[in-house]
Every structure is written in C-alpha cells, then in structure tokens.
Amino acid sequence: MRLAELSTRSGVSTATIKYYLREGLLHPGRRVTATQAEYDEGHLRRLRLVRALIQVGRIPVNSAREVLAALQDEGLDPNRRLGTAVWALPHGPAPDEADPATETARQTADELMDRLGWRYGGPSGETPTVPAYGMLITAIAALSRLGYPCATADLEPYARAMERIAATDLDLVERYGTPDEQVEAAVALTVLYEPVLLSLRRLAEAEESRRRFDGR
Amino acid sequence: MRLAELSTRSGVSTATIKYYLREGLLHPGRRVTATQAEYDEGHLRRLRLVRALIQVGRIPVNSAREVLAALQDEGLDPNRRLGTAVWALPHGPAPDEADPATETARQTADELMDRLGWRYGGPSGETPTVPAYGMLITAIAALSRLGYPCATADLEPYARAMERIAATDLDLVERYGTPDEQVEAAVALTVLYEPVLLSLRRLAEAEESRRRFDGR
Structure with a gap:
C-alpha cells in the first residue's frame, strides 16, 4: 500500500508517519x-505499536x-527478544544509593524474590537482573522514607496477584x-494494560471500602 | 515543634514547607x-502525604x-471521605465521546461491572460513578483503537486480581x-503502591515468559 492508504488504515496522519520514518521508529x-514507497501489514502493525508506546504510554521517542530496536534483533530467541523489548521500557529513576x-x-x-522463587531480581546472579527490579527497590524505599515502611510479607500478596496477571498477559x-x-x-499489552489495571484497582478499592465501612 | 524541627523530622526543607503552607497544601x-508557629504530629503526617502525592505520584499541586480538601471534610462518614479523597486523584483524560x-x-x-457485581461504575445509577470508571473506558477504547480489542471475558481475570489487591490495600x-x-x-498507599504493582508485573512477566518459552 502507498503512504496515503497506510495513513487511512492506521489513523495516523501522513505528516506523523513521515516523522516516525525520519526518527527511525x-x-x-x-x-x-524515486518518490514513492510501498508499505505492508508489518508497517501497519509497527505503527500501532509506536502509537501505543508514544501516545498511550507517553514514552519518550528515544x-x-x-524498545523497537530490541524487537528487531533476530539473533535472539523469542524469550530473550520478548524480555529485551519489555526490559527496554522506561522504568523510572534508578535507586538512590546515597x-x-x-x-x-x-x-x-x-x-x-527468594520467597517467590523468582530469578530475575535478587542476589542470585543466575540470571540478569531486570530494570523493573530497580523500579521495585525505588518504590519500596519511597514508601519507607514517607513513613509507610513495608515488610516482605506485606508485598507477597501483591506479587502473588501479579503472578496471575502475568499468566493472563x-x-x-x-x-x-x-x-x-x-x-x-x-x-503493547504491557503498556496498554497499565491504565486498565490501575483504574480497576481504584474501582475495587471503592467496592471493598463500601463493603467494610458502609453503615458503620 | 517549631518549623526547623518539622523540617528535620520530615526531611522537607523549610523553604518547601513554606511553599506548601502558602499553597494551602x-x-x-x-x-x-508574631513570627513563630507551633506544629504537631498532624502536620508531620500531612507533609508525608503531600510528598507522596507530589514527589512520588507526580500529581499537580492543584x-x-x-485531594487534601476531600480529606478534611469532617461532615462525611469515613467511607465517603475515603472515597472522595481517592476519587479526587488524577485519572487521566475523560473518554473521547466523539x-x-x-x-x-x-x-x-x-x-x-455487571458480571462482577461492582456498583461504582456501570449503568446502575444506584451509586455515583467514580472517575476511575472513565479512566477504564479510555483505556479500553485505546486498546481497541490500536488493534488490540478486548472483550469482557478478557478483562475479568484482571478485575478479579484487583479485588484481591484491594482487600490487601x-x-x-x-x-x-x-x-x-x-x-x-x-x-498515600493507593499512590505509592502503583509503581510497586507495575514493577512486580514486569518481573512476573519475565518469570512467566521464561517458564513458557525458555528452551523452545
């Protein structure tokens, strides 16, 4: 298909498509x-993903x-490619070692991690530590600094729930x-389901709060 | 305690405390x-919450x-006050009706909502619709617009997991x-646990991906 059709089918303006092409996205x-190029279903899918990352995930172009470079590394097996691409997603400030x-x-x-038997974080050294592990440490440190310290046992139910979510993902x-x-x-689904999860949590909190406190 | 002690105990600079006072936070x-005021444990707790919202939650001052005004409305029963405060948290753009x-x-x-028996969203009209419901609709619409449409049955396992999370919360x-x-x-915990949840989900995805795809 030509650029105009790619634009119609993706819902992305031709100017934006040209910008993504220039930026290597x-x-x-x-x-x-000399002046025309032919695009295929692969371009359409890629455009969908770029919009998920940039427009919904608000992820910077760089x-x-x-993330997209990691997707294209054909040398990696599927597990590694999937891991590398999800790992390249932004994960907030690194833990403040000071x-x-x-x-x-x-x-x-x-x-x-030890209690859960998870291998991508923790001190095991068996597998590389994923950047999300730094994001977790930063979040736990913020809780404690703000006067809401949490113990391993407090976090376990959250981790167990996320195990089920990951299986669904x-x-x-x-x-x-x-x-x-x-x-x-x-x-795409890692990024696009984040607001789904956070909004469902707030709705569930409203329900749970009503069940516990209403009429007290 | 005086301003200097409030600053030491909270870890917030006196300049920032004065800014929060001016802004009514x-x-x-x-x-x-004429020039000195006395602060108490209530100020210390409030300061902790303001930092959770602004520094970690990146919530705009307005x-x-x-959110803080909703906390202070003594006329509301605990369930309503809790609901109102959590509802006042930012919840992204409203659904695009066009x-x-x-x-x-x-x-x-x-x-x-019907399938779950939740009352704070959906068409029941029995209870007010919470803003998180608009956030959910926006997120589902984005999935479908980007070519990843989801059905009620796809969302149910996420909602069930969030029911358990809300009970833990x-x-x-x-x-x-x-x-x-x-x-x-x-x-504070609604905001501060969001990065905990999202990082645990990515770690759990890495585990689940290894279990399913490794060695294939």
Missing part, C-alpha cells in the same frame, strides 16, 4: 519510484527507539500467531 | 508569637489540593488507628 517502505532507605529496600526485595500474547507478532503484542 | 501551625471506540468500550466496561489501611490516619493512608 518505522522501517522504510520498499522504494518503487526510549521507544530502543539514601540509607535504599539498602533496606533492596534487602526486602531480595527476600521477596502471556495467554493474550500467545493468541498471536508469529513470534514477531507475539513480541509486539507483549510490549 | 499544609494547614497553618498554631501561632505562638489536584493535590483537591470516538466510536468509546461507545463500544463503555458497553464492555458496563458488562464487566484495605487491610493495610485498617492497621492505622484513627479515621483521619486511615483516610490519609488510603490515599
């Missing part, structure tokens, strides 16, 4: 004449480019046929 | 001389002021003794 089409709360937070997080991803589509879906 | 101390995806998203969300809140402290904790 979208791979070039197959050139057919980070989006890193803050004493960070050391305690790291111990709590290590203990949690991967079930959705496995509906897609090819490894390429699966990796793209994993990244 | 912190209630004035009890004036003891929104933070609304977009046809929004109508379908609303039907999906209504059906979900309220257990934490009930550890606090007074209704004032409980309402403050509910708001």
Whole structure:
C-alpha cells in the first residue's frame, strides 16, 4: 500500500508517519519510484505499536527507539527478544544509593524474590537482573522514607496477584500467531494494560471500602 | 515543634514547607508569637502525604489540593471521605465521546461491572460513578483503537486480581488507628503502591515468559 492508504488504515496522519520514518521508529517502505514507497501489514502493525508506546504510554521517542530496536534483533530467541523489548521500557529513576532507605529496600526485595522463587531480581546472579527490579527497590524505599515502611510479607500478596496477571498477559500474547507478532503484542499489552489495571484497582478499592465501612 | 524541627523530622526543607503552607497544601501551625508557629504530629503526617502525592505520584499541586480538601471534610462518614479523597486523584483524560471506540468500550466496561457485581461504575445509577470508571473506558477504547480489542471475558481475570489487591490495600489501611490516619493512608498507599504493582508485573512477566518459552 502507498503512504496515503497506510495513513487511512492506521489513523495516523501522513505528516506523523513521515516523522516516525525520519526518527527511525518505522522501517522504510520498499522504494518503487524515486518518490514513492510501498508499505505492508508489518508497517501497519509497527505503527500501532509506536502509537501505543508514544501516545498511550507517553514514552519518550528515544526510549521507544530502543524498545523497537530490541524487537528487531533476530539473533535472539523469542524469550530473550520478548524480555529485551519489555526490559527496554522506561522504568523510572534508578535507586538512590546515597539514601540509607535504599539498602533496606533492596534487602526486602531480595527476600521477596527468594520467597517467590523468582530469578530475575535478587542476589542470585543466575540470571540478569531486570530494570523493573530497580523500579521495585525505588518504590519500596519511597514508601519507607514517607513513613509507610513495608515488610516482605506485606508485598507477597501483591506479587502473588501479579503472578496471575502475568499468566493472563502471556495467554493474550500467545493468541498471536508469529513470534514477531507475539513480541509486539507483549510490549503493547504491557503498556496498554497499565491504565486498565490501575483504574480497576481504584474501582475495587471503592467496592471493598463500601463493603467494610458502609453503615458503620 | 517549631518549623526547623518539622523540617528535620520530615526531611522537607523549610523553604518547601513554606511553599506548601502558602499553597494551602499544609494547614497553618498554631501561632505562638508574631513570627513563630507551633506544629504537631498532624502536620508531620500531612507533609508525608503531600510528598507522596507530589514527589512520588507526580500529581499537580492543584489536584493535590483537591485531594487534601476531600480529606478534611469532617461532615462525611469515613467511607465517603475515603472515597472522595481517592476519587479526587488524577485519572487521566475523560473518554473521547466523539470516538466510536468509546461507545463500544463503555458497553464492555458496563458488562464487566455487571458480571462482577461492582456498583461504582456501570449503568446502575444506584451509586455515583467514580472517575476511575472513565479512566477504564479510555483505556479500553485505546486498546481497541490500536488493534488490540478486548472483550469482557478478557478483562475479568484482571478485575478479579484487583479485588484481591484491594482487600490487601484495605487491610493495610485498617492497621492505622484513627479515621483521619486511615483516610490519609488510603490515599498515600493507593499512590505509592502503583509503581510497586507495575514493577512486580514486569518481573512476573519475565518469570512467566521464561517458564513458557525458555528452551523452545
């Protein structure tokens, strides 16, 4: 398809598509004449993902480019490619090592990983530590610094709930046929389901609060 | 305690405390001389909450002021005060009614509330609709617009997991003794646990991906 059709089918303006092409967020089409290129379903899918990252996830263009580069590394097996792409998602400020709360937070997080048998965080050294682990440590340190310290046992129910969520996430991803589509879906669904989860949590809190406190 | 001690104990600079006082995010101390005021544990707790909202939650000062105003409305019963404060948290752009995806998203969300028996969203009209419901509709519409449409059945496992999370949230809140402290904790923990949840989800996805795809 030509640029105009890519624009109509994706709902992205031709100016924005040209910007994504210039920024390397979208791979070039197959050139057919000096001024025209031909685009395919792969371009359409990629455009969908770029919009998920930038418009919904509010991820900076530079980070989006890193995520997309990880998707394209054909040398990696599917698990590694999926991991690398999700790992490249922005994960907030790194833990502040000058803050004493960070050391305690790291111990709590290590203990949690140990209790759960998770291998991508913690001190095991068996597998690389994912950036989300730094995000977890930063969040635990902030809780404690603000007077709401949490213990490993407080975090465990949250982690168990996220185990079930991750299984649901991967079930959705496995509906897609090819490894390429699966990796793209994993990244898009990780980002797009974040507001779904956070809004459902607030709705569930309102319900739970009504059940416990109403009429007291 | 005097301003200097409030600053030391809270870890917030005196300049920032004065800014919060000017902006009405912190209630004035009890004036003891023309130039000095006395602060108490209530100020310390409030300061903790303001930092949770502004520094960790990145909530704009105007929104933070609304949340804090809701906390102080003594006329409301605890359930309503808790609800009002959490409801005042920012919840992203309202659903775009001009977009046809929004109508379908609303039907999906209504059906979900019905299936769950939740009363704070959906068409029942029995209870006020919480702003998080608009956030949910916006998120579902974005999924569908970007080519990842979801059905009520896809969302149900996420909602069930959030029911368990909300019960854990309220257990934490009930550890606090007074209704004032409980309402403050509910708001702070809602905001401060968001990065905990999102990072645990990414870690859990890495685990689940390894279990499913490794060695394939």
